[in-house]
Amino acid sequence: MSATGSSLDLLHPTLAHHVVNTLGWPGLRPLQRDALGPLVAGDDAVLLAPTAGGKTEAALFPLLSAMAAGGWSGTSLLYVCPIKALLNNLLPRVQSYAGWMGRSADLWHGDVGTAARQRILRRRPDILLTTPESLEGMLVSTKVDHRDMFSGLRAIVVDEVHAFAGDDRGWHLLSVLERLARLRSGAIQRVGLSATVGNPDDLLTWLQGSGAGTRPGRVIAPGVRLPGAAVPAEPPPGDVEFDYVGSLDNAAKVIAALHAGQKRLVFCDSRQSVEQLGAALRFRGVTTFLSHASLAVDERRRAEQAFAEARDCVIVATSTLELGIDVGDLDRVIQINAPGTVASFLQRIGRTGRRSGAERNCLFLATDEHGLLRASALLHLWGRHWVEAVDPTPEPRHIIAQQLLALCLQEAQVGERLWAEWWPGLEPFAHAEPIVAHLLREGFVERDGGMLMVGPAAERRFGRRHFMELTSVFTAPPEFVVLHGRTEIGRANPALLSAREQGSGPRRLLLAGRSWAVTWVDWKRQRCHVEPADDGGTARWDSADRTGASFALTRAVRDVLLGADPPVRRTQRATAALAEARERHADHVHPDGPVITRTSGGDVRWWTWAGTRANLTLRATLAGAADPGQQPHDHFLRLRDDVGPTEWAALTAGAVDRIALPEVSGKALAGLKFTAALPPHLAARTLAARLADVDAAGAVLREKARFTMQ
Structure with a gap:
């Protein structure tokens, strides 16, 4: 941190005093210094920096200064995070900063009890740390005077904004912000905090919502290589090693x-792998802790606290620990196989190297060929300083339906033409008319004297527990609560409880890295009781993501198979395994374009190397040539066994101009929340748009495929 006297000039004097004397900082970091002027002036911004880059202070210090200078009163600043654990972790720090200025900060999310919430409503904090779902809950609650609560709102900080922008929670957050802006009759300053992304200007425009183009905004990213900058010849800094272990x-x-x-943090790509690896490490006498979304909150907290306080230990986690939760001073990050994106890898390696003189590091351990190739491809992209763009989910019609119903709950009744004024200029709501008509037609909304209000169909479908179903935009798969005595261990897939495992003896679960014998199942209340077991047990959860790897990552796999080597240290095992993979796929890759082969079993495969979404799109577009019953795959598309060069040329002629969206099954539609509140054809169109990659499909169709079939 370089000492820069002028870097503190725009801070409130009290805050500047504490930065120097309480924190012991000689000055501000470049990001914190560059953000001061724009944020104090009220500009919208996206602040980019690697993990542990001081983004929280870069946002809070100028906003606290503006709060003092402008005499902001009531709850004037929201701090929103994608996960509750990150909010819990941030609260003491935010309270400390606010306390220096004679201000207060408090926490409101699903784990906060009734007494704490009532205290907040009686004495509103200056800063409220929360989630979008909790904001929604406050807006629709009859126990919260939302106009009074948010009348003084002036600014919002969206931490890990890239995590919101890439899924439906982002559209939900933007929609809620538009409603909050209307409640206070004025714009709300928006500040997003993000790790490196491939399209920061687009991310800023998205975050500004209806204010894009009308409010000042800027990307602030000192020292970060932005898109369009020359690619350095050297790979990014960091000690990265790659090994192939096979299991x-x-x-x-x-x-x-x-x-x-x-102290080592190990990332796995699934909850099942976390459990299996955690149990295997404990079997070998390693002090091991676990963290994933199906563990009970108290179980995760105990593990994370114990890990933070220990030294010679391992914590095994899914992406729950990818974000900025503080688990102490890490020595090592270990990655099993590969994360789904380069951005995720940057977040994970950024958890290390925080001590002075320490270097960021990561050890990749591939357990199979799929993991070997995916990790090699990701490191190849990382070595080129490439990072994915964050693209908002397309056509979020179900969010429109959810928001219309939530607004009717919030306001009790809304003028039948006034609803459009709550989301002015927010792009998805330009297409809301047919959804409003459907809600009226199906009884989700009723019209009375020119006013809209919640109808009986919405009460039947979403009214349980005071319409709590309306506050979340995702449908969670059913899970049973697992209890040891009165202590909740976590949640398990009911499929593991419905039948005995092969052989004799009780059903066994693997949860929290320990084996449990199931003693009793309460099917009605969705609970099961367990006792510790010596060994055995199964862990399995349904995966929510079935879209596979991206076009860019799958094409990087092809590059690796064609000879590209990621700029990292490889063990002899990894080098040998990669050589074997290249040999096995030698007939499936060609530098000039896709290859069509026939397997020994007679399958004709079009090796597109385009990713699952592109292959689903190609299957729909070439319905006359593609096998309709095949499972989606990142690397290839199976064709009819009688397709030859002549017929192929006829089938693909002009196909790039008639690309079709994938077909959607009824089962898939059931997983899209609020499907019932949409016309069936629009619900299907929404999901099809999420399963498609039209640009990648077009790119593949423009490539000339070569037949190598014998």
Whole structure:
């Protein structure tokens, strides 16, 4: 941190005093310094910096200064995060900063009790840390005077804004912000905090919502390579090593043998892998803690606290620990196989190297060929300084339906033409008319004297627990609460409870890295009781993401198979495994375009190397040539076994101009929340748009495929 006297000039004097004397900082970091002027002036902004880059202070310090200078009163600043654990982690720090200025900060989310909420309503904090779902809950609650609560709102900080922008929670957040702006009859300053993304200007425009183009906004990213900048010849900084171990059990052996005395964070790509690896590490005597979304909140907190206080230990986690939760001073990050994006990898490696003189590091352990190729491809992209663009989910019609119903709850009744004024200029709501008509036609909304209000169909479908179903935009798969005595351990897939495992004896679960014998199942209340078991147990959860790898990542796999080597250290095992993979796929890749082959079993495969979404789009577009019953795959599309070069040329002629969206099954539609509140054809269109990659499909169709069939 460089000392810069002038860097503190725009801070309120009290805050500047504490920065120097309480924190002991000689000055501000470049991001914090560059953000001061624009944020004090009220500009919207996206602040970019690597993990631990001081983004929270870069946002809060100028906003606290503006709060003092402008005499903001009531709850004037919201701090929104995508996960509750991050809010819990941030609260003490935010309270400390606010306290220096004689201000207060408090927490409101689903785990906050009734007494704490009542205290907040009696004495509103200056800063409220919350989630979009909790904001929605406050707006529709009859116990919260939302006009009084948010009348003084002036600014919002959206932490990990890229995590919101990439899924439906982002559209939900923007919609809620538009409603809050109307409640206070004025614009709300919006500040997003993000790790490096491939399209920061687009992210800023998205965050500004209806204010885009009318309010000043800027991307502030000192020291971050922005899109369009020259690519450095050297790979990004960091000590990255790559090994091939062949199984999770072997991964446990390697982790147990390496880095003794150090604190290690291990990332896995699924809850099942976290459980299996955690159990294998404990079996080898490694002090191990676990963190994933199906563990009870108290279980995760205990694990994260114990890990933060220990030294020679491992915590195994899914992406729940990818974001900025503080788990102490890490020595090592270990990645099993690969995360789904380069951006995720940057977040994860950024958890290390925070001590002075320490270097960011990551050890990749591939457990199979799929993980080997995916990790190699990701590191190849990382070595080129490439990061994904964050694209908002397309055609969020179900969010429109949810918001219309929520607004009717919030206001009790809304003028039949006034609803459009609550979301002026927010692009999805330009297409709301047919959805409003459907809600009226199906009884989700009723019209009375020119006013709209919640109808009986909405009460039947979403009215349970005071319409709590309306506050979340996702449908969670059913899970049973697992209890040991009165202590909640976590949640399990009911499929594991519905039948005994093969052989004799009780059903066994693997949860929190321990084996449990199921003693009783309460099917009605969706609970099961367990007792500790010596060994055995199964962990399995349904995956929510079935879209596979992106076009860019799958094409990078092809590049690796064609000889591109990621700029990292590889073990002999990894080098040998990659050579074997290249040999096995030698007939499936060609530098000039896709290859069409026939397998020994007679399958004709079009090796597109385009990703699952592109292949689903191609299957729909070439319905006369593609096998309709095949499972989606990142690498190839199976064709009819009688397709040859002549017929192929006829089938693909002009196909790039008639690309079709994938077909959508009824089962898939059931997973899209608020489907019932949409006309069936629009619900299907919404999901099809999410399953498609039209641009990638077009790129593949423009490439000339070569037949290598014998």
